[in-house]
Structures are given as C-alpha cells and as structure tokens.
Amino acid sequence: MPGAALEVAGLEVAYGSVPVLRGIDLRVDSGSFVALLGASGCGKTTLLRAISGFVQVNAGRVLANGRDITHQPPDKRGMAMVFQSYALWPHMTTAQNIGYGLKLRGQSRDAIAKRVNEILAMLKLQGLGERMVTQLSGGQRQRVALGRALAINPDILLLDEPLSNLDARIREEVRHEIKALQQKLGITAIHVTHDREEAMVMADRIVVMDAGNIAQQGAPEDVYNRPVSAFVAGFMGAGNAIRLEARPSGNGLRIAAGPDNSAADVTKPALGPGIDASYAGPVIAHFRSEAAILSAASDAPDGALVLRGRIAQASYPGGHYRYGVSVGDLNVIVDSGQRLNVGAAVGVRLPVEALHLFPADGRANQQSFKQAS
Amino acid sequence: MIQLKWLPRGIVLGLLIFAIFGPLANLALWAFAEQWYYPHKLPLTYGFRFWHQVFKPRGDAIESLYTSVTIALFTVAACLAIALPAGYALARLRLPFRAVIMLAFLLPQAFPSLAVYINIARLFYGMGMNGTITGVVLVHTVHGLVFAVWITTAAFAAIDRDLELAARSVGASALRAFMNVTLPLAAPGIMASAVFVFLESLDEFTGTFFVGVPDVITLPLLMFTASIAGNYQIAAITALILLVPSIAFMLFVERFLKADVMAKVGA
16 A cells, blocks of 8 residues: 555634634545545635645644644645646746746756756647747646646645636646646646546546535545435436435335335445435435436336436437436436437336435435535 | 817817916926016027026036935835835735725825924924935825835735745745745836835925925925026926926836736725
8 A cells, every 4th residue: 555645634724713624634645646526615725725835724734745744834845736827927938937946946057947848848838938928828828837836846746626727628638638647757646626527537536525524535436336425426416316215124225116206125235325224214316317217107117216207308418318307396307318208208217226325314415415506 | 061070079189288288388488488578478589598507517406306316216215115015915914904004004195284294394303303314205205105005015916826826836935936926026016106106205395395494405395496586497497307207107107007906006
C-alpha cells in the first residue's frame, strides 16, 4: 500500500459564524488522483483551499507526507494550485509565468530556460514562450496555468475546477491530457469539480461532498454503483426516486406490491450499502433513467419491480428516446429505444440490481437530495 | 429645404467651447501682452518681456517653482507611504467599519477650509512649524490623502486575489507576491494617485497661504501676489506653467488608466 501524500483529520472551517467544513477526514495516497465532487456550496473548494493554506482552519490537522502543515503558509507546503480563472500574470510572458516558481527557488537563468522549454514541449506550447499570456486562447492559458504549477515539481497538484472555463469539446480533450500527464509524472493530484463525468473519467478515487461533510468516498465504480445515501445516488445520476414499502424477508428485503407497483425481492448483493436487511418501513428507491426498461403494462414482473404508469412526455436527445412517465402522482424519467406515444400505458421494469434503496424516514437524506437536484 | 437640426446642438457646443477656452484665451493674451489698457479690446504690443522677467535666474518665479515642486514631491512620498498599506488593507482585508474608514479620509475636505487652516496655523505656530516646508507638506498630505487612499484602494481591489494566491502557491512569500505581482499590476493606479496628489499639492493655495507665508512661497501664492499687485502678465504666465502638468495628467489617465480601476474609486 503506497504511503499517504496527504492526510486531513477532523478539519473544520467556518466563514464568520457559518460552518463550511464540518470535520473532514481524508486520506490521499501518494500518486493517486482524487476528485472532490459536489454541488456548489458543498465546501469542496474550501477544502482544497484549506489544504493549500489559503483558508484559515478552525480545527483539525493537515499532514503532508506525515509532516503537520496545518499552520504552514501556502508557500511552504510543497503544493501548487491550478486556478479556475487560471490566474496567469498578465504582465509576464508565458515563459515568465511558467518560470516564476523556479526563479523564486534561485535557479540559474539557464536552468530555468531549460525547464520552461521542457514544460512547453510537454504541454504542446512550443513557440509560445515569448507570447504575453493575454494573447493566448482559453485552452492555451489553461495549459500555461498547468505548466506553471508542474514546473516546480510539487508534491501535490491542486486543481480547482480547471476545466470549467473551457468549451465542451476542448474540455473532453484536456481531461484525458491531464490524466495522462498525471500518470506519466506519477504526481499526486486533488481535483475539485462539480461535473460527475469529469470526476469519473479523471479520478482514481471520488470524494462526494455535501453540506461540509464527505457523503461518500471510494473508487468511481463503487460510488456510482453502490451509493450509501439518497444524496449520493441522486448526485451520481440516479435521479429518479419513488417511495415504496419494504420488510425483511430471507436474505434481503421484500418490497410490497402497491397501487402502482408490483412486489419484488431485493436480496444481497443487489441490496446496496444504503439500507439494512432488517429494515422494515417506507423506503426511497433511486434508479437511473437508462437502467429502466419500458414494457407493456400487462407484462409479468419476472423478478423485477414493475411500475405502472403512463407516458406524459417524450423527447429525443439522440441515440434513444427519453420519456417522462407519470407513476401515481410522481414523474420518472426513462430512456428507451422504442418509439411510444404520449398517453400510452406502460410498465417500467426495474431489475432489482438497478434499485438503490434507502430508508425513507431519513428525512435529512431526502432534503439534501432535493437541494442538489 | 435646408436642414437646421444641427443648429441647437451647434449653439450649445459653441457656448461650451467659449466657456472653456474663453478664459484660457484671455490667459494666453495676457501672457504675451506687453501693453494692454482700457479701452483697447486687444493688447497694444506683444512680446516675451515678462517671460524673461519670470524665468530670469534667481527670479521669484523660478524659486517658487522649485519650492512648489519640492513640496509636491515630498507630499507624494508622504501620501504613498500611507496610501499603499492603507489601500491594500482596505482592498483585501475584511475590515469592520470599512466605509467609515474610507470616509474619514474625506473629513479634511468636509469642513470649510479657511476655518480648518486657521486653526492648523495656530497649532503650527505653537510648534514652530509655521513657515516651514515640513508644515506645508503636512497640510498638503492631509489634503491629498483622500485621493491617494481611494485611488490606490481601487487599484488594489481591481486585481484578482487569485493572482496573488497563484504566486504564493508556487512558493512566493507574502512580500514577494506583493512585490512581483500585486505592485506591478497596481502600478498604473498608484501612478495616477501619485500624479493626482502631485497636482493637488502644486495647485493648493489656502493651506499654504496660512501655514507657509511669508517664508514658503509656492507658485499659486506668487500668482496671487502678482495679480493683487496688478501684474497680470506675471500671473498669467504662472498660471500657464501650472496648466502644463494638469494637461499631462489628463493625457496620462486617458492613456493608462483602465475603466475598471476608475469604477472602483470610492467603492
């Protein structure tokens, strides 16, 4: 097991009397790429800024390679940050921007020029060294900002939504470039983003944040497939939520038939980490629009949970149709390849593995999900 | 049919030009008039006689110009010494009563200047500072501080904080980041405030009159004495000398100062 490049323990930060981080515990392995994922205002940027030393910490500790840096100034932490605004210095050329950190370290002019050229070549910015940064395009500026941070060989690279100012097409490209670069250099990276796909594509480990707490952390597949709370399920794309009744049965839970749904048995391992097999009472089931299958209203359940509803809305986002299906007084979104008419009665088949169940009496979960959606 | 829509606009513009350039033209006439008396509408003879008189070595005017510039430079230095840290603090820190602090610098201008300066003169008498360059510089500094602090605050506030943090993050100490990033970027605004203070000091009359006279004679005081004595030529030439830096400043502001800095003045 690789050592921890960074450890955060019991970290609390408040702006005035408003708590922003409520006791964060985080471990970042050396050489890994960690994404802090969350909606705006969840504290992810504050966490990054507390790690980098730009924000005063109220309680808790930050350790880099085992060294307590909680009260170290930002320039003594061995980290380098790439800013959302890029924060390039407009009174300097590209080469001066990239070489500034080396100049601070008292390196010779030749050594700086050599390293700057290396960085320019690595980021495909050859020939732009003498250009003023104000004359560069958005994508180029983003690379210069990355180059400036990488030039000093930081122990940890901090990325504060560095892709959010780029065009969608360039963004996809840069995602892979940054990831490839990080792997090539073996550098530890912490990336803040509100974009789920970006986090999934780039990170080895995803930390989902909600209201100043870590809601869940783990490998991308883990967080995506086994959300521990309704909030995480909703944030990771399982946006459909329906209310059901459940009781323990055998090796899992039995969902009771309701006015709009059939009965189904959800047994381990299909039963996720969000609920206990001994739970009895109302549950909230989250599922993804692409995990549901539309069938005729009269089809037999066959082990799956079937919701009975009517098509209320139809659209074609490309590749498949997207339907708004009204089930009772709820609306769920379902993707399907079939062309169906508005008003048609349908059955929404949900394989039990596609269901993420959570206790419905956990009101807090419900509320935080609503805020995020 | 002849279109006459431009006429009202033309008349207004003409009046405006007359209001601005009329007095200046009068000034220029007086500066080059060697003989001009009632009832003649224009000077009788033109020439540079009075210019020679003003610019003759060790003449009053040259000495006053020297005094004025010395006082103005010291005033700029004193104002910047206060305005740079104050402006940075006001722009960056979340200070309580920030608006009150900003307004406090305006106080010297808020009261009738005669009353203020007579009392300052009384105080300075007691301390033996009347008639000293130091005394006049102090008065000018208090007067210029509001511009210096407001403009530097705006200049610092216009700089994105992330630019400083980016320097910190690649290893610059707070002071290095300020010297290498913040100060160069704020330089146009700081220059503007320096030039503004310089001009204010150069033009200042009331305070200098009460605190400086008779030992410290600046250009405006010389101009005043000259026009009281009826030496309109000397007064006009002195006024023209005072006009040069003002126009230079206008061009500077127009050329170097960005709108986003000016928009933040006093905010």
